[in-house]
Amino acid sequence: MTDPASTDERLAAMLSDYVDGTLAPADRAEVEAALAADPALRAEVDELRASVGALKSLPPTAAPPDLGKSVEERIHRRSAGRFFARRTLGDRVPFGVLLIVALIALVILLAVLWSSPTGSLKRPPPAPPEPPAESLLPRHQAPP
Amino acid sequence: MTTRDRELVRRLRERDERAFRELVAEHRDRVYNLTYRMLGNRAEAEDVAQEVFISVFKTVDSFREEAKLSTWLYRVTVNHCKNRIKYLARRHDRSQDELDESAGAVAAQGPAGPLPRPDRAVEGAQMEKVLQEAINSLDEDHRAVVILREVEDLSIEEICEITGLPDGTVKSRLHRARLALRKKITRHVS
Numbered sequence: 349m350t351d352p353a354s355t356d357e358r359l360a361a362m363l364s365d366y367v368d369g370t371l372a373p374a375d376r377a378e379v380e381a382a383l384a385a386d387p388a389l390r391a392e393v394d395e396l397r398a399s400v401g402a403l404k405s406l407p408p409t410a411a412p413p414d415l416g417k418s419v420e421e422r423i424h425r426r427s428a429g430r431f432f433a434r435r436t437l438g439d440r441v442p443f444g445v446l447l448i449v450a451l452i453a454l455v456i457l458l459a460v461l462w463s464s465p466t467g468s469l470k471r472p473p474p475a476p477p478e479p480p481a482e483s484l485l486p487r488h489q490a491p492p
Numbered sequence: 493m494t495t496r497d498r499e500l501v502r503r504l505r506e507r508d509e510r511a512f513r514e515l516v517a518e519h520r521d522r523v524y525n526l527t528y529r530m531l532g533n534r535a536e537a538e539d540v541a542q543e544v545f546i547s548v549f550k551t552v553d554s555f556r557e558e559a560k561l562s563t564w565l566y567r568v569t570v571n572h573c574k575n576r577i578k579y580l581a582r583r584h585d586r587s588q589d590e591l592d593e594s595a596g597a598v599a600a601q602g603p604a605g606p607l608p609r610p611d612r613a614v615e616g617a618q619m620e621k622v623l624q625e626a627i628n629s630l631d632e633d634h635r636a637v638v639i640l641r642e643v644e645d646l647s648i649e650e651i652c653e654i655t656g657l658p659d660g661t662v663k664s665r666l667h668r669a670r671l672a673l674r675k676k677i678t679r680h681v682s
């Protein structure tokens with residue numbers, strides 16, 4: 349024998365699917381037969397459709413714009429700043445700023461090297477011209 | 493779970509602050525809308541939404557990656573909301589019944605006039621107030637199911653995954669919640 353309570357549960361589940369339009373054809377035929385025989389059930393379905401339509405038209409509610417900031421503040425307050433992992437320099441300073449600082453440092457380094465008397469960028473002074481080959485012979489050497 | 497969500501979860505597990513910001517930016521409206529509809533009060537909704545993100549960040553190590561990240565967020569949000577509803581009920585705090593001023597203030601401006609048909613978009617704050625009051629009258633279990641289905645537009649399968657309930661129980665709760673809401677809403681929408 350079928351338990352009336354379980355039948356109600358089953359019909360309840362089927363009615364929701366029927367209102368949603370997701371009921372399998374065989375089950376839909378069963379519900380429609382029940383609806384045809386029961387005006388009260390028809391009225392119930394109509395009212396369900398009306399309620400569902402109203403609920404679905406509720407406008408979405410956007411979060412407050414500072415929600416993210418508030419969450420982070422709450423986290424930092426509770427954890428005394430230890431909640432998040434230690435951030436690297438690259439996380440704290442934008443890459444563009446790091447690049448500009450690196451270029452400025454490079455320019456300064458080059459300028460220092462250039463102006464230093466011992467700097468490796470300075471060219472050595474030009475060597476004196478080599479004397480001609482005959483001048484290398486002793487001046488007063490007699491021919492044999 | 494998508495590759496992007498997997499990567500986001502990996503970074504969250506490394507306590508990456510930027511990953512946390514991305515998570516909040518991506519899901520804040522979804523989480524807040526659910527907390528607001530569950531609690532019917534902006535201040536409570538914002539407070540619970542913050543707790544949801546903190547909880548997600550703290551417990552991300554226990555997240556099993558076979559579920560979608562959004563599903564897990566919904567689950568955490570629903571659980572937080574249900575706990576808050578119980579807490580407020582225990583405290584007999586009337587504030588949970590106070591509707592948002594933006595909806596209530598308009599309703600208080602004059603007597604209720606003709607309301608829009610239910611098959612059209614809800615056009616006024618009065619109707620929103622009626623609907624939110626009807627939702628607030630449900631217990632937390634029925635409230636969660638009907639909001640996930642009608643407001644968040646999730647499938648029955650997704651609701652089963654979020655709530656951990658079998659298919660038949662979700663459908664049964666949904667139907668009972670709809671019946672209860674119908675009684676409160678019908679006289680306003682007909």
